[in-house]
Amino acid sequence: NAGVTQTPKFRVLKTGQSMTLLCAQDMNHEYMYWYRQDPGMGLRLIHYSVGEGTTAKGEVPDGYNVSRLKKQNFLLGLESAAPSQTSVYFCASSSIGTGKNEQFFGPGTRLTVL
Amino acid sequence: AQKITQTQPGMFVQEKEAVTLDCTYDTSDPSYGLFWYKQPSSGEMIFLIYQGSYDQQNATEGRYSLNFQKARKSANLVISASQLGDSAMYFCAMREISSGNTPLVFGKGTRLSVIA
Numbered sequence: 335n336a337g338v339t340q341t342p343k344f345r346v347l348k349t350g351q352s353m354t355l356l357c358a359q360d361m362n363h364e365y366m367y368w369y370r371q372d373p374g375m376g377l378r379l380i381h382y383s384v385g386e387g388t389t390a391k392g393e394v395p396d397g398y399n400v401s402r403l404k405k406q407n408f409l410l411g412l413e414s415a416a417p418s419q420t421s422v423y424f425c426a427s428s429s430i431g432t433g434k435n436e437q438f439f440g441p442g443t444r445l446t447v448l
Numbered sequence: 449a450q451k452i453t454q455t456q457p458g459m460f461v462q463e464k465e466a467v468t469l470d471c472t473y474d475t476s477d478p479s480y481g482l483f484w485y486k487q488p489s490s491g492e493m494i495f496l497i498y499q500g501s502y503d504q505q506n507a508t509e510g511r512y513s514l515n516f517q518k519a520r521k522s523a524n525l526v527i528s529a530s531q532l533g534d535s536a537m538y539f540c541a542m543r544e545i546s547s548g549n550t551p552l553v554f555g556k557g558t559r560l561s562v563i564a
Binding site for chain 1: 452454457481483485491492493495498500539541543548549551552553554555556557
């Protein structure tokens with residue numbers, strides 16, 4: 335099993351450009367998440383999904399959109415990139431249930447917006 | 449709203465010594481879970497250990513143990529017999545359980561450096 339994969343691994347954008355980050359998981363997990371990691375800030379939740387066709391906002395959703403058309407995929411879109419969106423983006427997934435449902439993370443995407 | 453505080457931006461420990469990484473949390477939910485993740489310089493997030501709010505005993509996983517003090521709302525990670533490979537960022541995280549499988553909320557992390 336590949337676990338959680340993210341595409342691309344690195345990307346450089348110019349201000350105003352758009353892009354989509356793809357997250358895929360092969361563990362049949364219901365829940366998927368997008369976080370961003372900035373120096374000294376830990377991981378902050380952008381959006382998440384509790385099932386196919388559903389999404390919800392996290393702590394820092396502005397400037398991002400998401401879609402969960404298939405259970406195994408969770409897309410993160412930046413319509414008009416800004417330098418403040420320079421960050422490392424992590425996707426994660428977890429199974430249904432409460433308690434010790436660890437989130438499995440992808441390897442991350444390093445995005446630079448010039 | 450739930451909140452995680454890690455007050456140690458950086459820590460140093462001598463190889464083979466034990467080290468404690470602090471984590472305090474704030475929640476009004478009586479049912480919650482606490483997690484610790486490790487992030488080495490390669491960047492991946494590695495799950496280390498879990499403690500449920502109703503667990504009677506402190507969690508242990510190999511050289512990792514969680515010093516859970518519920519009344520003080522603290523969930524410190526103890527690493528015994530430190531190794532050079534333990535040098536990494538460590539994140540404490542929490543999930544409130546009563547309202548379902550909510551996303552993890554993370555602290556800002558502690559960078560641990562193990563010295564030979």
